[in-house]
Amino acid sequence: MDLLALADFTLVARHGGFGRAARESGRPKATLSRRVADLESGLNLRLFERGPRVLKLTEEGRALYEKTSVLLAQLDESTTAIASGGGAPRGRLRVSAPLLFSQAAMGKLAARFALQHREVRLEVTTEDRPVDMVEEGYDLVIRVNPDPDERLVGRIFMRDRIVVVASPELGRPSGATPVPAVLRGGAGADAAAPATTWDLTDAKGKPKRLAVQPVLHLSSLFMVRDAVRAQVGAACLPLSLVLNDLAASTLVQWGEVPSPEIALWALYPSRRLLSPRVSAFLDLLKEAFPQGTPQELAAYIA
Template sequence: MDLLALADFNLVARHGGFGRAARAAGRPKATLSRRVAELEGALALRLFERGARTLKLTEEGRALHERTGMLLAELDETAAAISSGGARPRGRLRVSAPLLFSQVAMGRLAAEFALRHPEVRLEVTTEDRAVDMVEEGYDLVIRVNPEANEGLVGRVFLRDRMIVVASSGMARPATDSAVPAVVRGAGGGDAWQVREPGARSRIPFEPTLRLSSVIMVRDAVRAGAGAASLPISLVSHDLAAGTLVHWGDIDGPEIALWVLYPSRRLLSARVSAFLDHLKQAFPQGTPDELAAYVGT
């Protein structure tokens, strides 16, 4: 198989069209079209469905792209590392991160990384959906409690926990009467199951505000609109200052932030550098470390 033709095919597949691939690579569109056609002829397979205005991978084309794209990227990175005399972080690094973590920490993390590694072109996309790393061209993804994925490896780099808090002027009722609550989104039940030293209890609530952002929920609780369930890292400074009070820990699984990537084999220098950067920022991975990082 012609590796150059295979590389051109992956270039077109990654950019979703001959025109975009040609502009990104600075190469003639006709050359890319011819090389892909030659690869299709050699394989006796149609790799793209060509419409008047669209270009879509066939099932065979998608399988070839998924299986060869990462291998070619690893070859390029190995050659670059050898030619530069070492594993110096350089090139484009695409990261997908969840909304809340991006809002409170990613701006500072990205800036510190960029200053430390000026030859890396860092691009961070904020979204909570489970992106397809290979199909969408990401090098790393950060996710909260992700489902098991045999195609990805990674590790937990931060842990957090949910607690129920309220403003200091709001008293926790002694009876089972519902408390006014600020909740995120729709649904969410009608009571919090909480753990306290030596006991478990139930706090019924009635939503008075529904907001789409965790930051908005925290700010509304600070203003006295009601109680809420929030990550402790997001309110630890308020608890220390006495402006918010802790009503108990949510009785449920902890929050684990994972950093995921496709393979440990031939891990690129820029990916390794970002993993090290996360470890240096959060060496123990505790909620207190995240709160301190955000607070400073």
């Protein structure tokens, strides 16, 4: 099999078209088209469905891309390491991270990484949606309690939990009278299924049911925290986000939500050799959060 033709096929598949691949790589579009056609002829397979304005991988093309992109990346990293005389981090590192963690810590982490590894071009994308690492070209993703994926491996670097907090001026709840609540998300879902109670455990570990009346819906947990500080109502928030307020007594804790533990994972492709860039970023996470506690993340937020 022609390795150059395979590399050109991977390039076109990654960028989703001959024109974009040609612009990104500086290669002639006609050359890329010819090499992919030669590869299809040699394999006796159609790798792309070609339309007037759309180029789409066939099922066979997608299977080939998922396998060859990993192998070619390994080959590229190996030859780069040999040529440079070692495994020093260099090149581009693409990371996807969730919104809350990015707002809380990623700016400082990215700055530290850039200062420590000046030959790495770090690109961080903030999004909460699931991403396809191979298809979208990410080297590492950070996610909260991700679904199992046999193509990925990873490690937990941070654990957190949810607590119910309010301003001291709001007064602790008593009886069955609903307390005002600030929720994350839009009001549409809550209109269909209104949240009228929260189940929590108090300081002694005893279960408690709290009646709530939603009064405000916000899309960011930082916004929710600010509204709670302003005495609008109570809210369920990650402990790391409110630890500094609890220590300063600007917020008080009413209890803890007995939900599954919040675990932040750093994930990367399991079939890919761990590159020096990814290893360096994982080392930075371990250095920043050696115990993986909410207190360590709270220090970044402060």
